[in-house]
Amino acid sequence: MLIVGFRCFAISERVSAASQPRALYCRVVALVRLLGLVAGLGAVLLAQAPPGRGNVAPFYPTPMQVAVKMLQEAEIKAGELHYDLGSGDGRLVILAARNFGAKSVGFEIDSELINSSRRQLEKLELGELAEIREQDLFTADFSDVDVVTVYLLPRALARLKPILETSLKAGARIISHDFPVDGWDPEKTVTLDNYDDPVDNWLHTIYVYRRPAADTAQ
Numbered sequence: 001m002l003i004v005g006f007r008c009f010a011i012s013e014r015v016s017a018a019s020q021p022r023a024l025y026c027r028v029v030a031l032v033r034l035l036g037l038v039a040g041l042g043a044v045l046l047a048q049a050p051p052g053r054g055n056v057a058p059f060y061p062t063p064m065q066v067a068v069k070m071l072q073e074a075e076i077k078a079g080e081l082h083y084d085l086g087s088g089d090g091r092l093v094i095l096a097a098r099n100f101g102a103k104s105v106g107f108e109i110d111s112e113l114i115n116s117s118r119r120q121l122e123k124l125e126l127g128e129l130a131e132i133r134e135q136d137l138f139t140a141d142f143s144d145v146d147v148v149t150v151y152l153l154p155r156a157l158a159r160l161k162p163i164l165e166t167s168l169k170a171g172a173r174i175i176s177h178d179f180p181v182d183g184w185d186p187e188k189t190v191t192l193d194n195y196d197d198p199v200d201n202w203l204h205t206i207y208v209y210r211r212p213a214a215d216t217a218q
């Protein structure tokens with residue numbers, strides 16, 4: 001359709017001197033066809049992005065040593081349930097299951113990351129302990145979760161905050177990489193440098209929160 005539109009524009013240029021009305025008609029037809037093309041493409045793109053699955057953070061992986069520290073600071077124990085919200089390449093899910101014996105679930109909406117992290121879980125035979133769900137992180141059921149890890153932008157954390165406040169059980173830990181949850185007092189703030197890494201060579205901050213009992217909730 002795009003080619004047809006361009007051709008019609010070209011023809012209209014050639015005939016314009018000889019026949020003004022015909023050239024105008026051809027221009028209109030070309031324009032309508034181009035508009036149809038744009039509308040069609042828009043519809044296809046919208047169909048590929050189901051509503052409610054907005055990406056709230058680009059993929060940027062937590063350096064391994066920071067990821068380990070996050071889980072250590074969470075005091076995560078074997079058998080506990082861990083969620084990584086926006087699990088990226090699955091590194092926190094893999095670590096929680098493989099190194100700490102936790103039952104770990106990653107939530108991710110990027111299909112390439114979902115496929116590659118699932119392949120990794122399969123390769124490491126972590127199927128019993130770990131899974132990646134293709135699911136918007138805001139729709140997760142948090143009622144049984146012990147540890148939540150996040151590496152999300154402030155706006156996403158602000159949206160997540162009331163959900164966690166109402167659905168996490170007392171004693172659950174939330175560990176946020178680099179961005180604090182506005183309005184919560186961290187139990188601990190830990191910084192560690194990653195200066196040995198030639199690319200990601202800056203200081204990383206880990207914010208450790210623990211949900212209080214209902215009567216002392218912030």
Ligand SMILES: C[S@@+](CC[C@H](N)C(=O)[O-])C[C@H]1O[C@@H](n2cnc3c(N)ncnc32)[C@H](O)[C@@H]1O
Pocket residue numbers: 053054055056057058059060061062084085086087088089090091092107108109110113135136137138150151152177
């Ligand atoms: C900064 S990366 C963090 C990856 C991993 N958690 C880590 O720390 O290495 C954020 C991830 O969140 C994912 N994401 C963004 N919006 C999401 C949403 N609404 N639901 C689930 N995942 C989402 C992105 O695709 C990306 O992989």
